[in-house]
Amino acid sequence: MSTETAQREDARGTQTLTFGKAINAGLRRALSDDPKVLVMGEDVGRLGGVFRITDGLQAEFGPERVLDSPLAESGIVGTAVGLAYRGFRPVIEIQFDGFVYPAFDQIVSQVAKLRYRTRGRLKMPLTIRIPFGGGIGSPEHHSESPEAYFAHTAGLRVVSPSNPQDAFTMIRQAIASDDPVVYFEPKRRYHEKAEVDLGADLSAMPLGAARVASPGTDVTLIAYGPLVKTALDAAQAAADEDVSVEVIDLRSLSPIDFGPVEASVRKTGRAVITHEAGQFAGLGAEIAASITERCFYHLEHAPVRVTGFDIPYPPSKLEHHHLPDLDRILDGVDRAMDRPNSLTGLVEGGA
Amino acid sequence: MSRNVLSDPATEAADPIQLVAPDGSRHHHPDLDAVLTDVNDDALAELYTDMVVARRIDTEATALQRQGELALWPPLLGQEAAQIGSARALRPDDFVFSSYRENGVAYCRGVDLDDLLTVWRGNASSGWDPFAINMATPQIIIGAQTLHAVGYAMGVKFDGGDQASIAYFGDGAVTQGDVNEALAFAASYQAPVVFFCQNNHWAISEPVSLQTRVPIAQRASGFGIPALRIDGNDVLAALAATRIALERARAGDGPTFIEAVTYRMGPHTTADDPTRYRDRAELDAWAEKDPLIRVERFLATRGMAVDGFREAAEHRADDVAEALRQGLIAKTDPDVEDVFGEVYAEEHPWLARQQEHYRRYLASLDDSGDRTPPTGEGDR
Ligand SMILES: Cc1ncc(C[n+]2csc(CCOP(=O)(O)OP(=O)(O)O)c2C)c(N)n1
Ligand SMILES: [Mg+2]
Numbered sequence: 001m002s003t004e005t006a007q008r009e010d011a012r013g014t015q016t017l018t019f020g021k022a023i024n025a026g027l028r029r030a031l032s033d034d035p036k037v038l039v040m041g042e043d044v045g046r047l048g049g050v051f052r053i054t055d056g057l058q059a060e061f062g063p064e065r066v067l068d069s070p071l072a073e074s075g076i077v078g079t080a081v082g083l084a085y086r087g088f089r090p091v092i093e094i095q096f097d098g099f100v101y102p103a104f105d106q107i108v109s110q111v112a113k114l115r116y117r118t119r120g121r122l123k124m125p126l127t128i129r130i131p132f133g134g135g136i137g138s139p140e141h142h143s144e145s146p147e148a149y150f151a152h153t154a155g156l157r158v159v160s161p162s163n164p165q166d167a168f169t170m171i172r173q174a175i176a177s178d179d180p181v182v183y184f185e186p187k188r189r190y191h192e193k194a195e196v197d198l199g200a201d202l203s204a205m206p207l208g209a210a211r212v213a214s215p216g217t218d219v220t221l222i223a224y225g226p227l228v229k230t231a232l233d234a235a236q237a238a239a240d241e242d243v244s245v246e247v248i249d250l251r252s253l254s255p256i257d258f259g260p261v262e263a264s265v266r267k268t269g270r271a272v273i274t275h276e277a278g279q280f281a282g283l284g285a286e287i288a289a290s291i292t293e294r295c296f297y298h299l300e301h302a303p304v305r306v307t308g309f310d311i312p313y314p315p316s317k318l319e320h321h322h323l324p325d326l327d328r329i330l331d332g333v334d335r336a337m338d339r340p341n342s343l344t345g346l347v348e349g350g351a
Numbered sequence: 352m353s354r355n356v357l358s359d360p361a362t363e364a365a366d367p368i369q370l371v372a373p374d375g376s377r378h379h380h381p382d383l384d385a386v387l388t389d390v391n392d393d394a395l396a397e398l399y400t401d402m403v404v405a406r407r408i409d410t411e412a413t414a415l416q417r418q419g420e421l422a423l424w425p426p427l428l429g430q431e432a433a434q435i436g437s438a439r440a441l442r443p444d445d446f447v448f449s450s451y452r453e454n455g456v457a458y459c460r461g462v463d464l465d466d467l468l469t470v471w472r473g474n475a476s477s478g479w480d481p482f483a484i485n486m487a488t489p490q491i492i493i494g495a496q497t498l499h500a501v502g503y504a505m506g507v508k509f510d511g512g513d514q515a516s517i518a519y520f521g522d523g524a525v526t527q528g529d530v531n532e533a534l535a536f537a538a539s540y541q542a543p544v545v546f547f548c549q550n551n552h553w554a555i556s557e558p559v560s561l562q563t564r565v566p567i568a569q570r571a572s573g574f575g576i577p578a579l580r581i582d583g584n585d586v587l588a589a590l591a592a593t594r595i596a597l598e599r600a601r602a603g604d605g606p607t608f609i610e611a612v613t614y615r616m617g618p619h620t621t622a623d624d625p626t627r628y629r630d631r632a633e634l635d636a637w638a639e640k641d642p643l644i645r646v647e648r649f650l651a652t653r654g655m656a657v658d659g660f661r662e663a664a665e666h667r668a669d670d671v672a673e674a675l676r677q678g679l680i681a682k683t684d685p686d687v688e689d690v691f692g693e694v695y696a697e698e699h700p701w702l703a704r705q706q707e708h709y710r711r712y713l714a715s716l717d718d719s720g721d722r723t724p725p726t727g728e729g730d731r
Binding site: 042043045046047048050068070071072074075098099101102137138139140141142241279280309310311312314315316317318321322327328330331334339340341342343346348 | 422423451470471472473474475476491492493523524526527528529554555556557561562622623627628684685687689690691694701702704705706708709711712714715716721722724725726
């Protein structure tokens, strides 16, 4: 290893990084910390990935550690399973959310179940990185939010960072985890910048922990991944209307850290959950049900969900309708707060 | 150690079949020539014109993307001969299953120019009515369409029809499970389908050598499917090969695999920067094999006035480009009702309720589309 590389790896200070560069820094650290870590996926080597998240890694670690995979997602995940049998820790990039489905069988039937099937004799320390979500004006299959399928699958951990610091820390934690982790990257936030402490202690906040992103007292707003920023903006706008919103960034979608959620809802008595994915049988349903079970006597209003619609992801000229934005979240906050809102006066019939 | 019992995969193929060389000279191949007897100078000039138009569609769309009128565009530059030659072999009642890059094929199918670009503008997920031009909505999921083509062909066979289907896919796609399953199913059912693989040498940044160690056409024989490997920059070879494959399909002889060896002269899409992964020299070498220039040269050897028919072709291309641009700019943005429409054929109360809630939400916004902060107490 050259001294220059060694120095770069030793960098433990604080740097201003984009979300994408923070993941890149986390991958670089993992590759240099553990020779069993491999990065694999379509176009991740020479090109550095279509989003450049793996930029420079092949040049630094070589084509045997950073592999351009032949074009087949099932092949990538299936061979990663074999590599895990052999003691490797593969970190896979799925190029876009909508391209994970050819690998779904390997993920659900093999990756998720092998530890259980072998009574713990086999570890499956895979990390499956998936850029996900909309808002970048892409064609079909490039804007999906498939997290619920994976959260519904026992044996997988599912996480989604919302900011550069978490992106850096959580990718390292995901790779270090002996469980398979599906790591959803909010692609529309790749270019957002923040200070990242490259020396951050991995044990300070575990991979599964939720955090209060912004404290408040009137209503709890639960978000993850791309919508955390939107939720924080909504909290600020609500403050102008004298509504105090507490924003919780879930970070982990399976398991969900209900501690901070419960504590917050006990305090506020009101909860709004937001995600880009469709509503039906989505994460919001699980969260709303759990809040109801755990905080029933503290609730002043039924949990409110502000989500994408239950439709195939629409063409990009229509995506602004589908994606929850600041105003739609505030309308949900109004509903949870019993303030006039878009559904005021609606008398619903049967169905 | 060598064990004689092992067969060697043939890693070197003979040169792809070529009828018109880059210098315009005409090579002869008895089987291919036999299906081209009707192709006279006029027919050649028409194929040439189609290629000029396809290239112009591409240039125009790339310009429209640069001007912000399109979100993205996947260029076909360099692949005109493969697309035009194969598409002009089809009958209108054959059915095409393509990827995103077959815009030259769509043109040959007679797509309404107003519909060609809508997907890339973000107006719709599908530009044309598949049954109006017998061409499926282009496929983005790599390789998925090959299975659809096989299924369609199975249906033709079950119905006793004499149509065929054709699947267009790339060199990257041959690694996908779907494509390999499609080959297995096609062989099993002896389905009347043509597998038309445009080996343009790249799958985004991945060279074809990453996908296969043998020429792609050789994959087919392992599935029991006869294959041809042609110069994909030779419009006559593409036309003849596809005619032969279609003839076999209609005669009940089952599937055929064609590997058209060509080159993606442009970026993968307008969002791609190929200078990050490929050499200028490779591009320059392929520029020498340009599919349009060689037809000009060939026609010149036949004594045709090249300037004249080039000018005529350019005229036609100008008209198409103008229609394309005007059609695109005149398109109105999709309506909010399109968000919820056509998800299901039958009634769906959950979605109907969601749509109703969203209507109320939109109605609650002010004229500029902003939420008005509530005043007074709500009644839930
Ligand atoms: C299942 C799936 N995986 C990944 C992608 C992303 N992707 C789009 S095009 C492409 C390369 C395809 O190469 P090839 O089959 O050679 O066709 P070409 O683009 O060269 O026409 C990739 C990897 C995708 N669209 N679908
Ligand atoms: Mg290709």
